[in-house]
Amino acid sequence: xxxxxxxxxxxxxxxxxIKGYLLxxxxxxxxxxxxxxxxxxxxxxxxxxxxxxxxxxxxxxILICKTGIGSSIAANKVKGARAGLCHNETAAKLTREHNxxxxxxxxxxxxxxxxxKRIIEAFFSAxxxxxxxxxxxxxxxxxxxxxxxxxxxxxxCRRYRPCSG
Numbered sequence: 157x158x159x160x161x162x163x164x165x166x167x168x169x170x171x172x173x174i175k176g177y178l179l180x181x182x183x184x185x186x187x188x189x190x191x192x193x194x195x196x197x198x199x200x201x202x203x204x205x206x207x208x209x210x211x212x213x214x215x216x217x218i219l220i221c222k223t224g225i226g227s228s229i230a231a232n233k234v235k236g237a238r239a240g241l242c243h244n245e246t247a248a249k250l251t252r253e254h255n256x257x258x259x260x261x262x263x264x265x266x267x268x269x270x271x272x273k274r275i276i277e278a279f280f281s282a283x284x285x286x287x288x289x290x291x292x293x294x295x296x297x298x299x300x301x302x303x304x305x306x307x308x309x310x311x312x313c314r315r316y317r318p319c320s321g
Contacts, residue, residue: 160214162188162201167220170264202230209258210236217259224263231259235300245278252282256293
């Protein structure tokens with residue numbers, strides 16, 4: 157299995173430890189950066205990892221930044237990327253099963269190395285589920301393709317105003 161991995165400066169140390177762990181269990185790793193703790197902007201590393209995954213050059217991606225939030229947002233801008241932010245094993249399992257996520261995102265502020273290993277194991281071992289979960293992932297794909305409006309009647313939104321009193 158080949159994994160693309162990336163981080164910003166705040167996730168660099170955890171990324172390096174995860175990289176060593178993955179290599180130790182026989183996983184090929186494409187390190188998309190950053191390559192030091194020098195301050196850097198994370199979106200380019202997220203884009204690189206997401207591109208490797210959606211183009212089939214890596215089976216999964218792993219991204220690490222301080223909170224994981226920015227990396228999730230950036231990676232999910234790439235068509236076909238389904239990045240799930242996970243701070244525990246349950247979330248990792250469910251993001252694969254329910255959302256068919258192909259990129260695992262973690263926040264170094266919230267996840268220790270030992271916890272990251274458990275999260276990664278849960279993510280890798282979970283399988284995407286079919287039925288309603290596949291239907292929902294297909295709806296996400298249709299949003300990406302801007303075809304959802306053609307296929308579905310969107311619900312009307314209700315407007316509520318505060319009482320003036």
